[in-house]
Amino acid sequence: MNSAEAWTDPDRLRRYRARVFAERRTLSDAFADAGGHQQRVLRDLLDFNSPTHYGRQHGFDRIRTLDDFRKAVPVQTYTDLEPWIERAAGGEPEVLTADRPTVFFTSSGSTGAHKKIPVTPRFMRTTFFPFYYAAWAPLLEHFPDVLAHPGAVLNLKHDPLVAPPTTASGRPHVGASQVDFGSAFGEPLSAEPGTGAPWATLPVPVAADQHLEKMYLRLRLAVEHDVRLVIGINPAMVAAVPHQLDQWWPRIVKDVRDGTLGGLAHGSPNPARAAELERLAHTYGTLRPAHVWPRMRALFCWTTGLASLYLPRLREQFGVGVTALPAPVAASEGPVGVALDRHRSAGSLVVTASVYEFADADEDLTPDTTTLRPDELEAGRDYHVVFSHVGGLYRYAVGDVVRVLDHQDGVPRLEYAGRGNRSDHTGERLREAQVIRALQGALDATGLELHNAACRVTGAQRQSAAYEFALAPRAPWSEAESERFTTLLDRALHRESAGYRAARARNALSAPSLTLLPPDAFLHDWQDRVAAGVRPTQVKDRLFRQDPGQWAALTARARG
Structure with a gap:
């Protein structure tokens, strides 16, 4: 039985569904004693890691309560923990954790440098896998047919490596989507949907950093299958699919007709499918996902942040x-x-995974920031996220901001609101979430629509500073519409941010301006970064773009 058949084997699917629903039920049941579970998570990480260098230095064996923990350990970022992590990555035992990291996940920080996130067996067993399985429950419950056959799922983030890069101690240093959890952690059921597809492991040679070519090869193979689910996590990857089909359909048609894959012999010629795709492209002027896969059911990706501005229309590209x-x-x-259900944007706090603390998103995080417990959060407010878990991250400020939608069964439901970084040229302290809400408010008030947006502060002198917004409208805007939108955007920013309101009142900031781009400007920008060698999973929507070179590259087509 090959890997594709193994994934959709009826017995495996039965066991997989049972595990997914069991983990969701366990998490839901934990909500009845969320505070108790938080205390047990704290006790477990302290007991397990107290013999470590970090545990001994911070007196883990003497800590009994969250207040004790707060006094012993400051709020910290990756930079603060990096010396400890580098020791572990170099092979030193018992630095942050009692068990050795099996792999180190990559994560791109604000500087663009790749972090090394230690991933231990105990972390995977107690923190990662329970939440990871539960995340698939709504999909399996309401769209069971997406697992009907091996080629039913196009998993855009799955990118296995034959020879992964390693740390100094020889441990793999890769993205989470590049790890075989079955072999690394003894969890064969953990393979994601789509990892058994014919394109999951590409059958032709391609360099590890040729990410665009790998995306092409997967699309070329997928057009001959009945895809019903696209997994992207990063919504920018999902948005790229219609753009790539539009760009690549002539090459795809030729490969399908000739029975080739990237020009190399693969499979049998399929002139009938090639003719069908070509006919659709000529009829509609392009080839859309809905044309290629008419039985598409669902997309699985982040639905908030900048994606909230474009995802509703993007979804239509994949089908009614x-x-x-x-x-x-x-x-x-x-x-x-x-x-845990089909809510369009929010998820319940995973109270069994980590010790969670939160801080007002309008305040700066410092080592002694006063934090809130989950039960102290208020609906409709934004918070920094700080968590601690048995994997060796203690009071770790992950850099994300969440918005509390409501409370369900006594536990907050959270939406990702954006990164915690701010644009602060003259005291305005604008956060991503505030700007996105302002953009959405101006769009709603005018009936206008966007493909994507970015902004920067212009003006070398503070008194001449202003925010410039680069916008890619779905359809052309008239001059009157642009002026109306700009006025409403300015008003919305006043409402969202006291700092912006004060800066405008003292004339430290002028009214914002617009630069209108072609509809596909952000898609070209995304693809250029992937072509330069950045993994698609790490090329995310970016609102604040102060770098002159990046701004020039994004807006070049508006001037051309």
Whole structure:
């Protein structure tokens, strides 16, 4: 039995479904004693890791309560923990954790440098796997047919490596989507949907850093199958699919007709499918996912942040009635929230995974920031996320901001609201979430629509500073519409941010301006970064773009 057949083997699917629903039920049941579970997670990480260098230095064996923990360990970032992590990556035992890291996940920080996130067997067993399985429950419950056959799932983030890069101690240093959890952690059921597809492991040679070519090869293979689910997690990857089909369909048609894959012999010629795709492209002027896969059911990706501006229309590219299921609120460092039903954006706090603390998103995080417990959060407010878990991250500020949607069964449901970084040229302290809400408000008030957006501060002198927004409208905007939108955007920013309101009142900031781009400008920008060698999973939507070179590259087509 090959890997594709193994994934959809009826017995495996039965066991997989049972595990997924059992983990969701366990997490749901834990909500009845969320505070008790938080205390047990704290006790477990302290007991397990107290013999470590970090545990001894911070007196883990003397800590009994969250207040004790707060006094012993400061709020910290990756930079603060990096010396400890580098010791572990170099092979030193018992630095942060009692068990040795099996792999180190990559995660790109604000500087673009790749972090090394230690991933231990105990972390995977107690923190990662329970939330990870539960995350698939809404999909399996409501769209069981997406696992009907090996080629039913196009998993865009799955990217196995034959020879992964390693740390100084020889441990793999890779993305989470590049790890075989079955062989690395003894969890054969953990293989994601789509990892048994014919394109999961490419059958022709391609260099590890040729990410665009790998995306082409997967699409070329997928057009001959009945794909019903696209998994992207990063929504920018999902948005790239219609763009790539539009760009690549002549090459795809030729490969399908000739029975080739990237020009190399593969399979049998399929002139009938090639003719069908060519006819659709000529009829509609392009080839859309809905044309290629008419039985598409769902997309699985983040649905908030900048994606909230473009995902509703993007979903239509994949077919009428296609559902967008929210991927978990999580990072390479650990989970935060997971959707246990079909809610369009929010996930319940994973109270059994980590010790969670939160801080007002409008305040700066410092080592002694006063934090809130989950039961102290208020609906409709934004918070920094700080978590601690047995994998060796203690009071770790992950850099994400979440918005509390509501409370369900006594536990907060959270939406990802954006990164915690700010744009602060003259005291305005604008956060991503505030700008995105302002953009959405101006769009709603005018009936206008966007493919994507970015902004920067212009003006060398503070008194001449202003925000410039680069926008890619779905359809052309008239001059009057642009002026109306700009006025409403300015008003919305006033409402969202006291700092922006004060800066405008003292004339430290002028009114914002617009630069309108072609509809596909952000898609070209995304693809250029992938072509330059950045893994698609790490090329995410970016709102604040102060770098002159990046801004020039994005807006070049507006001037051309």
